Amino acid sequence: MSETEYIALYKSNLLNDVIPFWANNSIDPENGGFFTCLTKEGQVYDTDKFIWLQCRQVWTFSMLYLQVEQNPSWLQIAEKGAAFLIKHGRDENKDWYFSLTKEGEPLIQAYNIFSDCFAAMAFAQLSKATANSSYAEIARETFDSILKRKNNPKGKYSKAYPGTRDLQGFSLPMILCNLVLEIEHLLDGNLVETVLKNGVDTVVNKFYKPEYGVILENIDTSNNFNDSFEGRLVNPGHGLESMWFVMDIAERSNDQELIRKCVDISLSTLEFGWDQENGGIFYFLDVNGNPPLQLEWDQKLWWVHVEAMITVLKGYLHTGDERCWNWFEKLHQYTWEHFVDEEFGEWYGYLNRQGEILLPLKGGKWKGCFHVPRGLYQLWKTMEKVQQKKKNESENLINS
Template sequence: MDFKELASSYKKELFGSVLPFWLDNSLDMEDGGYFTCLDQKGKVFDSDKFIWLQARQVWLFSMLYNKVEKKQEWLDCAIHGAKFLASNGHDGNYNWYFSLNKEGKPLIEPYNIFSYTFATMAFGQLYKATGNEEYAHVAKSTWEVILAKSSNPKGKWSKAHAGTRELKDFALPMILCNLALEIEFLLEPTVLHETIEKCIYEVMNVFYRPELGIVVENVTKDGQLSDSFEGRLVNPGHAIEAMWFIMDLGVRLNRPELVQKANEVALKMINYGWDEQYGGIVYFKDRLGYPPQQLEHDQKLWWVHLEALITTLKGYKLTGSEESLEWFKKLHKYTWDRFPDTANGEWFGYLNRQGEVLLPLKGGKWKGCFHVPRGLYQCWQLLEELSQDK
């Protein structure tokens, strides 16, 4: 495998196709922030603004400015979104709404903790780019709110009736693994250490079930399996993404055994989620083999495959696992044959089980300027490093 050539293809796709698509089409120059509901050619089909997608785009362009090149266009794009978020995105106490209308008026209340986590990431990365203390204040203040809400993330907006089937989900400890490293420079060492250790324990010892060989999405409050729709739910892409976060923590903490275990779990989850008939990784499964309640369970999604590319490549680089490299090759072919839109730029997000484009949109309520460019950036960097190792 020619790592140098592959690195060039990921880099070219990032800078030649994906970033121009968002820079040309997503900025709302009238009211601020970004449009994320973009059709195949980049035309806006809905003007609602979703906080986590706004924040992810701020983070993405700030990160590129910090790590790739001090390009003014990227910094301007990030600040453009951050101003809109700081003015409109929260209730004044850093409770971040889920969505706003075009002008910035709240549409959906702050029920979703991931509005908070991505706002923290965004303002932390932008602070690193600018040195503006106001951005640091937003990031640290929101982080404090996240910690306060972590035991009951939805708070008064939870639909669950208290006391009957109280579950906790994998998504929060998983994202905090990544977020803690993202804003390490803003945190007290003790807080950082406690957060990281707690998240590693939750991900690798509570949600990863060695007796099943898989990661589950929900467990009871005391860490037991639940025989219910939510308790049987498995999201292979989520688990695979979490494993590269854990690998990063293993490197940061100099714990090679943690990196090794994360790679092994990732390989189990890829094998578990892979569709032997049509290829690709399915969105959801029921761990007991019952019909999942999610009607989209057998779709093939952009983010799942990009995260699997990062994870297998990182696993190979850090552990030398030939199985990881073979999966990367298989995933690379599947992904690049189906998701990129060579005619209009950017990538499709949603394929049916057979691997055909199901929705031609490039962005919407759930897909924005994040997984595609982050995945391309991560793989480009890893491939460059591998090419220099050889």
């Protein structure tokens, strides 16, 4: 396929398929907020509302309104979602719950800092779309809380016994690399640069272990490898997603050395994580080749593949490394053949190792209106940049 064909495909899938699926099926007109547990046809099969997925959908429709088209229905969806979150989403300490009933009654305590991360993202994006200072204040307040909690994100809800095997997880520093760019317009410039610098250093110098060629999910508090189930754990999707976050940061200062390092890590991660027998990227692996603790280790997940596509396409854009393009085409083919539902819309989320549909859902507790639309938007816009870069290079060659 040509760049033009890829651009048309991603744009069409986003605007004519994925976004209508959520706009038509997920809105709760009675209570506000969104239903995310949707069957393959878009019917609601469970009414619990998960805060981080509510926030992700607010972010998605705000982003589309800002970046694609000032469609009033998109902004209305985002603002109604935000109103539900403002009314029901936080406890007395202003920490964000994990889940609510459809009416907004708390179900699961505010144990998970990722609810806060995506709340900050959602309200920061919505503040951009509306210039509403109250949204900006919620975003700032939540971000401040994240920074205060980041060294002990689970607090009293942590199950770990202190002092025996103290580990630090990769998810939060990875998300912070992206979150700080989302909320940059609301923060002091020095704080932004400090958080970015620390985030990049943590990702590429601490969790990335060159002796293995991959990013680990957990390291000890001295930033060293820990020989345990948790310490040996690799989530290839997390590693790959983080690399496009870091490339976006590196692009700000034209740090070509950091971009090259991200590309090398990405290629190494794909080689490690790719299922040579069946195709697709494994969900979890043990860095030493032992059986992973997670029984779902060999599943193929939607978000892993769309994030990997973004990463190698950005890698190709910045470096022209043909290996990135070859991986992009390989990933696109697998993803389009296995995840995309041409009949009912949106994408399936969970495949077995052989690439067969494992769960015929389009949304649930973990899958909502986020990775697919964000991924399609990123692929569409990155491919446009690839096309423009090739055009510029061609013109320069003619003129030289």
